[in-house]
Structures are given as C-alpha cells and as structure tokens.
Amino acid sequence: MRNNLKFTFTILLVLLLTGCSGKKEKEKxxxxxxxxxxxxxxxxxxxxxxxxxxxxxxxxxxxxxxxxxxxxxxxxxxxxxxxxxxxxxxxxxxxxxxxxxxxxxxxxxxxxxxxxxxxxxxxxxxxxxxxxxxxxxxxxxxxxxxxxxxxxxxxxxxxxxxxxxxxxxxxxxxDKWIKSEVQNIPVEKRVIITSHDAFRYFGRAYGLEVKGLQGISTEAKVQTEDVKKTIDLIKERKLTSVFIETSVNPKLLEEISKETGATVGGTLYSDSVGDEGTFEGTYIGAVTHNVNTIVKALK
Ligand SMILES: [Zn+2]
Structure with a gap:
C-alpha cells in the first residue's frame, strides 16, 4: 500500500514535471x-x-x-x-x-x-x-x-x-569588392542593358550606365521607341552584351540580342534572390552573382 502510494506520487510528479517543461519549451x-x-x-x-x-x-x-x-x-x-x-x-x-x-x-x-x-x-x-x-x-x-x-x-x-x-x-x-571589380571593365563598356530598369541605384553607386527596356516597373508597356533607342545605343557604343533577369520574361531582350548581335551576357537577379539553400538565394550571393556576371561579360 505504501509502495503503491509512493509509485502514484512518482508518476504524478513525472507528469507534472514533463508537463511544465513541455510548456516552457514551447514558449522558448x-x-x-x-x-x-x-x-x-x-x-x-x-x-x-x-x-x-x-x-x-x-x-x-x-x-x-x-x-x-x-x-x-x-x-x-x-x-x-x-x-x-x-x-x-x-x-x-x-x-x-x-x-x-x-x-x-x-x-x-x-x-x-x-x-x-x-x-x-x-x-x-x-x-x-x-x-x-x-x-x-x-x-x-x-x-x-x-x-x-x-x-x-x-x-x-x-x-x-x-x-x-x-x-x-x-x-x-x-560594397568595397563591387567597387574594385567594376574597375576591371573598360570605362566605355560600363553599360548594363536589361529588361526593366532595376539597376539605376547600382549604376549610380558603382559608376555604370544602365538602360532598361521597360522603365522602373514591369507594369509599363514597352514602347517601340524604347526598343529602337536601345538598339541604337547598342550599335553606337558597340556593346557586346545585354542581360536578362530571373523575374522578367526575356523574350524582347533576346530579340534585341538577335537584331544587334550583342550576346546575352547572362541572367541577373533583379527583384528576387535565387533558390533557397544556395549562395545566390541570399542578398549577398545574388549581388555577387550579378557583379561576376556583369564583369565577365563586359570586360
Ligand atoms: Zn523591378
């Protein structure tokens, strides 16, 4: 009888303790x-x-x-x-x-x-x-x-x-690394042509000209005038690369590439990072990828 009581008490105590710690863990x-x-x-x-x-x-x-x-x-x-x-x-x-x-x-x-x-x-x-x-x-x-x-x-x-x-x-x-990487691109080649104008802050901070077909939002319709200006710019400056973006349809830019002979220099992350679990899936990784892609294509 006494043993039984002791046993019951122990069980109760265990229940009480695990109950408590369980709740605490959840809170934690x-x-x-x-x-x-x-x-x-x-x-x-x-x-x-x-x-x-x-x-x-x-x-x-x-x-x-x-x-x-x-x-x-x-x-x-x-x-x-x-x-x-x-x-x-x-x-x-x-x-x-x-x-x-x-x-x-x-x-x-x-x-x-x-x-x-x-x-x-x-x-x-x-x-x-x-x-x-x-x-x-x-x-x-x-x-x-x-x-x-x-x-x-x-x-x-x-x-x-x-x-x-x-x-x-x-x-x-x-920031320091980007500034030094951009120095590898000849000054006259420091132009980024993309689908939409996502890189103006980048251009201002690191000394590159940027030209997006679509302006600052992908909501805008692409004007024939903009396509023509972009083609002229590529020819005039003898640019050899344009860039597509992971979050924007590349069709028009691919056509411009065909028309001008400028190759697609790679894909840039503009309004999204890359796949989760990869280096490009982080902000720092996505920017690093962009800079490597731009420098490799333009230098
Ligand atoms: Zn955007």
Whole structure:
C-alpha cells in the first residue's frame, strides 16, 4: 500500500514535471513571425532575426513583385504575423489591402525609411523601388529591420544588435569588392542593358550606365521607341552584351540580342534572390552573382 502510494506520487510528479517543461519549451521556441514582401528583404530579416524569427516572403523566388497577384493564403500569412516588412517606394501596392484587412493595427515597417528615392527618368516622378542594389542602402534596410524587431521584442535586443553589426561588416566588404571589380571593365563598356530598369541605384553607386527596356516597373508597356533607342545605343557604343533577369520574361531582350548581335551576357537577379539553400538565394550571393556576371561579360 505504501509502495503503491509512493509509485502514484512518482508518476504524478513525472507528469507534472514533463508537463511544465513541455510548456516552457514551447514558449522558448515561440519565434516572432515576420512576413516580407520580397525574398530580398526576407533574406536580410533572416540575417538580423536569426533563430528568434520565422521569416516568410510573400513573393517567392523568381516572382515579379511589380505585377504580383496575391495568392489565397497570403492575407492569412499577413494577419497571423507579428510584423510585416515592405520595401516601400511604391513597390507593393498589393500588400495594402491585406494589411488593412488584417485589422489595421498590424505593425508594418518600410525598410527604405530614411532613404531618398531616385525618381523615374521618364518624367512621371514615380519613386524607383530598387534601392537594394546600392549596398549602402541595404545597411539602412538592415538598421530599420533591427530597429523594428527590437521594438516588438525588446528582450532580444542584444541578439539583434549583434546580428546587425555582423551583417553590416559583410555589407561593407561587399560594397568595397563591387567597387574594385567594376574597375576591371573598360570605362566605355560600363553599360548594363536589361529588361526593366532595376539597376539605376547600382549604376549610380558603382559608376555604370544602365538602360532598361521597360522603365522602373514591369507594369509599363514597352514602347517601340524604347526598343529602337536601345538598339541604337547598342550599335553606337558597340556593346557586346545585354542581360536578362530571373523575374522578367526575356523574350524582347533576346530579340534585341538577335537584331544587334550583342550576346546575352547572362541572367541577373533583379527583384528576387535565387533558390533557397544556395549562395545566390541570399542578398549577398545574388549581388555577387550579378557583379561576376556583369564583369565577365563586359570586360
Ligand atoms: Zn523591378
């Protein structure tokens, strides 16, 4: 009888203890859920948030964010998240309704906060969203992401700050590396011709001329005039390469390539990083790939 009681007590104690520790573990593993509009921002969130954050991108790999049509599950992702990171500069019109429907008090952080946009050359004054191709701007993206995470998760402030500092060091060395790589291209060959104008910040920061067939958004229709100007530019400057993009249909650029004899110098990541789990699946990897591709084709 006494043994039986002791046995029952032990069982109860074990149940109580495992019950407790089980709950604690769940609380401990409870990560913040951060939604990003595009894979580029999502990768930066992963770098800063580390294992405290579950980072999910609404636009997947290779998806064009300018013309994105939300999937049925997207509003739920937004409503169940702790924070939503957007680029801003008018890139994500489609996310506003989802945020609105999620109750209106969802925390939304624009990672371009504090930056001044370049504007559309064609005179409409639209902000150019592709600020991420100037690595210095991504330092601001990273700082904004860290600041927003700390605001909702003060407990892990030191962790996010450490991750931010580590990442900023990597960005600085990427920025330096790009500047020195571009020196390998003869000055008159420093021209990037692509499907849409995603590389103006890149061009401004690293000293290359850029010409996109479609302007700063893939929503714009390509004008015959633009095609003609591009062909003239290629002939006039004796350019030997044009570049296609992973998130944009390459058809027109391939035709220009045929017409002018300029070869397709490779595929660039513009509005999305590469496949998950690869080096190109990170912001730093995608930019490194772009620079290697551009330098190899133009030098
Ligand atoms: Zn774009």
């Amino acid at each position: 593993s409870g990560k913040l859920k951060a939604i990003s509009s595009i894979t580029i921002i999502n990768d930066i969130v992963k770098n800063i948030g580390g294992d405290k954050v579950e980072a999910i991108s609404i636009c997947g790999v290779g998806i064009d964010p300018h013309t994105y049509k939300p999937k049925p599950g997207d509003p739920r992702l937004v409503s169940e998240s702790d924070i939503v990171f957007i680029n801003g500069f008018a890139l994500e019109h489609w996310i506003e309704e989802m945020v609105h429907n999620a109750g209106g008090n969802k925390k939304v952080a624009a990672v371009t906060d504090g930056l001044t946009p370049m504007t559309d050359e064609k005179g409409y004054g639209d902000p150019d969203p592709h600020a991420w191709f100037d690595v210095k701007n991504v330092k601001t993206y990273s700082q904004n992401i860290a600041k927003a995470l700390i605001e909702i998760d003060k407990t892990n402030e030191a962790y996010y700050t450490q991750n931010l500092n580590n990442y900023l060091v990597k960005l600085d060395s990427l």
